[in-house]
Amino acid sequence: MHLIFILIANLLLTTAEQDLFEGTCDAAVKSCQNDPQNHDTKFLFYDVNPPEGFNLRRDVYMRFAVMMSETHKKGKKLDWRLVLPPWYRLYHWRSQRMIGQPLPWSTFFDVNSLKSFAPVVELNEILTNETSNTLEIDTVYVLQNYDDPFEGGIFADKWQVNKDNCRYDGDFWGHANVKAKEIVCVRFQGQISRLWELISLHPSDKNVMFAHGEIALHDSYGTKNYWDCRKSMKFNENLVKTAEYYIENNLNCTEKLCKSYMAVHWRRQDFTRSRHNDVPSLHGTIDQIDHAVRMHLRKIKKIFIASDAPTSELNLLIHELEYLKYEVFHFTPSKTELELFKDGGVAIIDQIICSHAAYFIGTHESTYSFRIQEEREILGFDSDTTFNRLCPDSGVCEKPSRWTVIH
Template sequence: MIVNLLLLFLALSTNANDEGYCDLKTKTCDNDFFKEKFILYDVNPPEGFNLRRDVYMRFAIMFAEAKKNKNEWKLVLPPWYKLYHWKSERKNYPIYWSKFFNVDSLKSFAPVVELHDIFTKTETNILNIDHLYVLQNFPDPFENGEFKDKWEIGGDCDYDGEFWGYSNITVTEIVCVKFQGRISNLWDLVAMHPSDKFIMFAHGEIPLHDYYGSKTFWDCRKSMKFNKDLIKTAKQFIADHLNCKEEKCASYISVHWRRQDFARLRRNDVPSVQGTVKQIDGFIKKHSPNTKNVFVASDGQNSELTQLESQLTSIGYKVHFFIPTPSQLNDFKDGGIAIIDQIICSHAAYFIGTYESTFTFRIQEEREILGFDSSTTFNRLCPDSGKCEKPSKWRVVS
């Protein structure tokens, strides 16, 4: 939706001076704001919530490393806007990061700021981006058989984003850049215009991690703590329905059963309803024979979930889903409900995921942080027949 920034300013102006923001009456700002520089980014619109979390980590690590050299740039957290898998949101965009994450914890790792905080520091209702770099892939990433870090300015491109629904964001110049390699190479582009105050990178999913799987990676991942209300709701569900008040629960196993686009486009990686039931039953009998509670996180259709529940119930299991109340859905949004599912899955005695799903990856990361044995975490649902490749194990580094 189009947001009226003037109303936003008025809503936030009551305690603005206490936090060093602009005084809307006198049009004066804290001098620190004039010294700060900000980088925004967005992600290819069809990409989902959990891939976007990984893209954030790439940028956050880039900024955390630069901060060690007293780099003055700050990273602006891109609001969540019109995600493909989110069906319930209508007029509730944009959604800020504090709805899903503990922003103070994010700030403990990297110099990040919410976009609405930037608006409160501007003297007008216009945010002007000096340079918007539209990142593009090279047509042949393995030219001459070798993948190299490189970038090249030029060519034609369009910005296919919507600035998160804001009509008050403008751009002085759009620059097309073919880019491949590590995200830290974006600093070369930033250095081209040292007087810029606001820079934006479109298609932030294109640059790659500098330190994937390293201690720095895990330090960043640990800082991504969830909103406390989401944690409280998930733990209350675990206590009430799964009979556990511990960090590591022995009373249930959890399953992420990815359907929808995976069931249509990746049929060789996911099982049928009957195949899923058979695998869950076999897994429990082999690894946790005394367990009767099965928590399922899924994007499946109601008819599929009903079949799964009925068939598991018929062989002696009690199936649990987190079904939000209308009030919870309104408060937490689709993204918050997904996080609650992930938290519940993370505390189970055993977890079975979906192959190469970013939703599953995030749960595996949470379980690594909680200290579960890898044998209880890196498990997957296999197709009904054919090859079943074992999932990669990305172990926490302390």
């Protein structure tokens, strides 16, 4: 049976490769419009490995959004929509207000701006329009890594159906009324656009999902289309206004490119355990901040700290910097703000504040710092003020890679 399945799959793939991106609707008719109620519309769902954080998930979204955008630009797959997976039980969201509460993307982002780049739709829009109480996904493809990605010393794009121990380990973003008709496990490596090959195995499917979407790689990282997608990821207006109010009233800046403060992303928690060779000690952090100000920002005395450090450790950092005559700031939400913005929104407010600083120092290989660096590139800061990192107290300190904006 396994051999027969492989032969059928290869036959379907051969047919699909004749026109891999062939669409099924005409752009001139209504069925191609971004309307989740249209019965001709097909939906592409995905999720991400549960332990992954908010900012890695933003990057995975970009992979899928760019794939959809590039396909639509070719006039193909015009009936497909990308479903935005709700935010649910992320590792770094510790607030009790987050337990059991799936959140739509509009909580954190301007969804209309996302739609200006790619054909996206919120999951709750689809659930609202379902005539039955259950949303059925036709096929869930569970992506798995190859045991040896560099077989023969070469990393090659490839996939293979894997029937051994096949199961879906997610929970459909906390929605009990979402079910799967069929689950197919696939060893996959390579560019994300090759997922269309898997979709072509079941051409009649209307709802298709990819679990562990982080396994599929960018088709092209850092290109103009990548940056166009990144620019469309505008934050929720209320988060932006809250950050701007804080900057104006605490950091004395009303401009886009501020000159009145320096910002530092001081990553602690899991990094002090898993990446202790890449991050400094408390006193090493203080020395590096003081050195950066004396070298680059002699007139600045205001320092903003974004950090996941325990309160006691953060307070000690602030106390030591204040002893050196700095004014130190850290955004602490009120109960109302935490209730409204949730943990994810508070982290975004921190990112916005860091993005507007005269000078930024991040944490090595933190996706949180990466997103701030991207935001600063979009805003137009000199790259020398953006791609800086906290170094370990001793040893090699590798400089951050510079992924500069392409307009």
